[in-house]
Amino acid sequence: MKKILFVEDDALVTRLYSQKLSDAGFEVLVASDGSMAVDRLLETMPDLVVLDLLMPRLNGVEVLRVMRSHSTLKTIPVVVFSNALLDQLRNAVSALGVEEIMIKSGATPALLIKAIQRILERGKRAVQTAPVEAVKAEAASETGGTKFYSRVQREFFDQVPALAANIRELTRNPITQASSQMEQLESLSRKAGFITQMAGAVSAYRVAQMSAAFEAFLFELRQDATLITDSTRRTIQQTGEFLADFLGRANRADEQTMAPSEILVVDDDRVTGKTLQMALNRASLDCTCISDAAKALEVLRTAAFDAVVLDINLPGMDGTRLCQWMRDLPLHKQTPVIFITSHVEFQPRARAILNSGDELIAKPVMPTELVVKLITQILKARMARRPARS
Numbered sequence: 001m002k003k004i005l006f007v008e009d010d011a012l013v014t015r016l017y018s019q020k021l022s023d024a025g026f027e028v029l030v031a032s033d034g035s036m037a038v039d040r041l042l043e044t045m046p047d048l049v050v051l052d053l054l055m056p057r058l059n060g061v062e063v064l065r066v067m068r069s070h071s072t073l074k075t076i077p078v079v080v081f082s083n084a085l086l087d088q089l090r091n092a093v094s095a096l097g098v099e100e101i102m103i104k105s106g107a108t109p110a111l112l113i114k115a116i117q118r119i120l121e122r123g124k125r126a127v128q129t130a131p132v133e134a135v136k137a138e139a140a141s142e143t144g145g146t147k148f149y150s151r152v153q154r155e156f157f158d159q160v161p162a163l164a165a166n167i168r169e170l171t172r173n174p175i176t177q178a179s180s181q182m183e184q185l186e187s188l189s190r191k192a193g194f195i196t197q198m199a200g201a202v203s204a205y206r207v208a209q210m211s212a213a214f215e216a217f218l219f220e221l222r223q224d225a226t227l228i229t230d231s232t233r234r235t236i237q238q239t240g241e242f243l244a245d246f247l248g249r250a251n252r253a254d255e256q257t258m259a260p261s262e263i264l265v266v267d268d269d270r271v272t273g274k275t276l277q278m279a280l281n282r283a284s285l286d287c288t289c290i291s292d293a294a295k296a297l298e299v300l301r302t303a304a305f306d307a308v309v310l311d312i313n314l315p316g317m318d319g320t321r322l323c324q325w326m327r328d329l330p331l332h333k334q335t336p337v338i339f340i341t342s343h344v345e346f347q348p349r350a351r352a353i354l355n356s357g358d359e360l361i362a363k364p365v366m367p368t369e370l371v372v373k374l375i376t377q378i379l380k381a382r383m384a385r386r387p388a389r390s
Helices: 011-023 034-044 060-069 087-096 109-122 132-143 147-171 181-201 205-223 230-249 270-282 293-302 319-326 343-355 367-385
Strands: 003-007 027-031 048-052 078-082 100-103 261-266 285-290 307-311 337-341 359-362
Touching: 003 011, 003 034, 011 027, 011 109, 011 147, 011 181, 027 034, 034 048, 034 060, 048 060, 048 109, 060 078, 060 087, 078 087, 078 109, 087 100, 100 109, 147 181, 147 230, 181 205, 181 230, 205 230, 205 367, 230 359, 230 367, 261 270, 261 293, 261 367, 270 285, 270 367, 285 293, 285 367, 293 319, 307 319, 307 367, 319 337, 337 367, 359 367
Parallel strands: 003 027, 003 048, 048 078, 078 100, 261 285, 261 307, 307 337, 337 359
Antiparallel strands: none
């Protein structure tokens, strides 16, 4: 019987995967944080390790570094759970050597078991990252309607009221520079990571998309406290409040499918535009980038977008003027708009823009913050068009 060390800090996720791995004929060992994982590795010498990268104490990258530098651990195959938006993290573990990278928001026990069986059979390293759409299709074909997954769904949905209350509590007050801010961010990040993994496992893909983006955003703030600004504090509060509300829709059939989202980014800085486009694409948001305001207006006349990102300081026609023209177009009277402004102008502009119902983000733009804001605004607009059931 092959031994699998499953490294995950949430008890429900661990129980879900451990049971299915045991049913598939594996002996399952567990570790609830990175430090414990290192101890268990040395004690048990498993045949394969399943490792969540966003772990407390020692994160997954640090655990992997220990493994690859240790004479008896360095050849043990590893499968990691990662976040689609955290490229640097995935690149780091790829460089250290892993067999497969699974995106949390689309992972299921059935997919993990297939990956483990494939790795143990071939016995050699060949890093793969399953495409998100392929993951969803396979998950839907293998998990729907079984008693086991019905029970998992019930357990997750039963936790939703407590999860929502906890997220509201953690985001009620702004993140400050106090000594507790990292603890607050870590607690929020762990909640978001749990929701991502469980929502993906029960096919609540819109919830998983929202929480995955929030988890990536919070992780980057934890890595660099200088990124905690008026803009990011507002985004934390706004996203936490919305996620808490949106969790109540996780068991709806219309939240278990993903329609494409079309985003227009208007920014005269082509490098910034390209960076944002890549980040949005990783979050499954299709993106068109235009550097000229007049050209953008022509495109808006004939093409529908789910949201528009506008740099306020565009040459020729600034972003606020472009937005005024856009609101006269039949296709875009209600389209969500997120303005990009300089850090020093954030507070002076915030009141007028936020009172108009549009959103604001400060330069230099954190791509994960923009993704979080876009998904929030798109889902809010969608919910307004399709009210919750009575």
